[in-house]
Amino acid sequence: MSLVSLSNVSVRYGRLTAVRGVTFTLAEGEILFITGPNGAGKSSLLRAIAGVTPPAGGRIDFADHDITGRAPEDIARLGLSMVPEGRDVFGSLTIEENLMVGTGMHARERSWKARAANELEAVYATFPILKERRHTQAGLLSGGQQQMLVIGRALMTNPRLVAIDEPSLGLAPNITDQVYERLITLRAERRLTLLIVEQSSTRAMMVGGRMMLMRGGEILLDGDARALGQSEAMQAAYFGYGEH
Amino acid sequence: MAPIMQVVFDALSLGSLYALGALGIALIFGVMRLVNFAHGDVIAFCVFALLWPSVDAVAIIFAGNLPWFLLIPFTLAVGAGLSVLSEVVVFRRFRRANPATMMIASFALGFVIRYFLLMLFSSRPKSISLLPGLSQPVELLGARIPLLQLITILVTIAVLIGLTAFLRRTRFGLEMRAAAENFTMARMLGVRANRVIMGAFALSGALAAAIALILGSQTGTANIMMGASVMLMAFIATVIGGMGSLAGAVIAGFALGAIATVMQVILPPDARAFRDAFVYGAVILVLIFRPQGLLAARGTKERV
Numbered sequence: 001m002s003l004v005s006l007s008n009v010s011v012r013y014g015r016l017t018a019v020r021g022v023t024f025t026l027a028e029g030e031i032l033f034i035t036g037p038n039g040a041g042k043s044s045l046l047r048a049i050a051g052v053t054p055p056a057g058g059r060i061d062f063a064d065h066d067i068t069g070r071a072p073e074d075i076a077r078l079g080l081s082m083v084p085e086g087r088d089v090f091g092s093l094t095i096e097e098n099l100m101v102g103t104g105m106h107a108r109e110r111s112w113k114a115r116a117a118n119e120l121e122a123v124y125a126t127f128p129i130l131k132e133r134r135h136t137q138a139g140l141l142s143g144g145q146q147q148m149l150v151i152g153r154a155l156m157t158n159p160r161l162v163a164i165d166e167p168s169l170g171l172a173p174n175i176t177d178q179v180y181e182r183l184i185t186l187r188a189e190r191r192l193t194l195l196i197v198e199q200s201s202t203r204a205m206m207v208g209g210r211m212m213l214m215r216g217g218e219i220l221l222d223g224d225a226r227a228l229g230q231s232e233a234m235q236a237a238y239f240g241y242g243e244h
Numbered sequence: 245m246a247p248i249m250q251v252v253f254d255a256l257s258l259g260s261l262y263a264l265g266a267l268g269i270a271l272i273f274g275v276m277r278l279v280n281f282a283h284g285d286v287i288a289f290c291v292f293a294l295l296w297p298s299v300d301a302v303a304i305i306f307a308g309n310l311p312w313f314l315l316i317p318f319t320l321a322v323g324a325g326l327s328v329l330s331e332v333v334v335f336r337r338f339r340r341a342n343p344a345t346m347m348i349a350s351f352a353l354g355f356v357i358r359y360f361l362l363m364l365f366s367s368r369p370k371s372i373s374l375l376p377g378l379s380q381p382v383e384l385l386g387a388r389i390p391l392l393q394l395i396t397i398l399v400t401i402a403v404l405i406g407l408t409a410f411l412r413r414t415r416f417g418l419e420m421r422a423a424a425e426n427f428t429m430a431r432m433l434g435v436r437a438n439r440v441i442m443g444a445f446a447l448s449g450a451l452a453a454a455i456a457l458i459l460g461s462q463t464g465t466a467n468i469m470m471g472a473s474v475m476l477m478a479f480i481a482t483v484i485g486g487m488g489s490l491a492g493a494v495i496a497g498f499a500l501g502a503i504a505t506v507m508q509v510i511l512p513p514d515a516r517a518f519r520d521a522f523v524y525g526a527v528i529l530v531l532i533f534r535p536q537g538l539l540a541a542r543g544t545k546e547r548v
């Protein structure tokens with residue numbers, strides 16, 4: 001049973017086509033890395049799925065709903081949590097306030113407050129540093145702490161899919177290690193489906209799972225992360241050898 | 245020389261008006277990068293909503309005769325209602341337009357409201373007596389000040405405390421603050437854009453109504469242009485305060501009120517007519533040295 005399914009999705013900015021006819025499905029519980037050089041269209045694809053940049057063509061389904069062209073808040077409410085490139089913390093809000101922003105989507109349900117409190121404790125258990133600094137303004141955190149905050153914030157809504165755009169961007173390798181360690185644990189604990197965008201295939205090969213290579217707005221390769229990562233086809237496709 | 249306390253109360257009450265006006269502009273600018281020039285016309289509309297339509301010189305007070313405990317909620321509801329209506333009918337269509345386009349749309353909306361009032365009431369200022377009894381003076385700290393001035397200051401303080409509590413303590417306030425900083429991110433967390441924006445418009449409209457009540461009682465006239473002069477100062481206060489920063493808007497509003505009042509006192513009588521020129525001069529100086537405003541708003545990410 002697929003959780004996400006894209007069919008022939010394209011994204012345009014004026015006359016520039018950033019994503020061309022992308023088609024794939026993602027099963028519940030799967031982990032998928034989308035890698036590819038700068039400008040490949042990875043972020044555009046993720047923003048299209050999250051509803052931030054509506055696709056110019058094609059169809060996107062999530063959790064048995066056609067979400068093509070739906071508003072980002074509606075898509076979020078179906079259980080898709082997006083962590084955009086560049087860690088968009090609300091800098092003037094405290095850590096705890098940042099974490100609470102997303103819990104409003106369950107405010108209609110009974111006992112949502114108790115649930116939000118539970119989620120908060122769960123996130124704090126995963127990222128103890130956030131609990132320590134819970135009343136600190138998020139803008140004052142280091143890059144690594146901000147990355148943990150946005151991942152924690154994405155989890156607060158109890159999502160089915162978490163899509164993360166370049167979690168390692170601007171982080172020291174050992175901090176990136178920590179972030180990934182937590183992600184992998186969380187995925188196991190919660191049966192999360194993960195869609196992670198990274199420029200390089202290094203992380204995908206370490207973590208394992210499925211990997212796709214994107215370049216020029218298209219998916220060129222799709223397969224097992226470790227097998228693909230070592231293949232020559234990957235090298236060739238990434239750098240575009242033998243084309244011209 | 246006027247007694248010093250007198251000057252202090254004058255400055256505070258004038259600053260209150262500017263602060264309330266600046267808040268109304270900053271609230272909307274914060275969530276949707278719209279500089280709403282129709283805000284002043286919403287103020288005028290609220291005053292005229294208390295009168296029966298007629299082009300005669302004499303005002304026919306209608307809703308304005310309600311006892312204060314009905315008059316105040318009625319006026320606040322009119323302001324909030326008109327403001328929300330302007331969002332639903334006009335501004336929603338411009339959500340994805342650039343800020344200049346939205347600003348022009350707000351000018352146009354302001355003209356529509358103004359000419360609508362003109363049609364129903366003519367352009368002649370009408371004398372009205374709103375909340376009479378508030379003009380009687382009270383003795384306070386050695387100054388004789390009109391009761392209304394005192395109430396204006398107290399109401400403004402109450403509004404500021406209430407708004408702060410609302411923004412800090414409620415779910416909706418949290419969503420508004422998040423949206424003001426980064427609207428797209430807030431939406432990706434399930435925050436409903438339309439609800440937050442309508443909330444901001446409702447609050448802003450209610451603030452306009454509060455100004456309308458104060459101005460109407462203070463001046464004893466209903467004038468189609470009555471919102472415009474407050475609005476200009478309020479707009480300047482939002483710019484000085486750092487567009488979108490609520491605290492900055494309030495501080496700058498009070499500062500402008502103080503500068504204007506003090507200039508009124510210290511300028512030689514011949515120069516008093518040019519008071520506003522001096523105030524604007526001070527504004528230019530502030531902007532030269534702090535172009536981002538006194539308290540720059542933190543969120544600069546793209547909206548909606």
Ligand SMILES: Nc1ncnc2c1ncn2[C@@H]1O[C@H](COP(=O)(O)OP(=O)(O)O)[C@@H](O)[C@H]1O
Binds near residue numbers: 037039
């Ligand atoms: N908001 C935008 N407006 C115009 N062009 C954009 C915008 N965002 C991205 N692009 C262009 O789309 C292409 C793909 O960009 P992006 O999706 O950010 O790629 P990646 O995330 O893989 O680096 C690039 O050529 C980029 O310049």
Ligand SMILES: [Mg+2]
Binds near residue numbers: 042043044
């Ligand atoms: Mg990118």
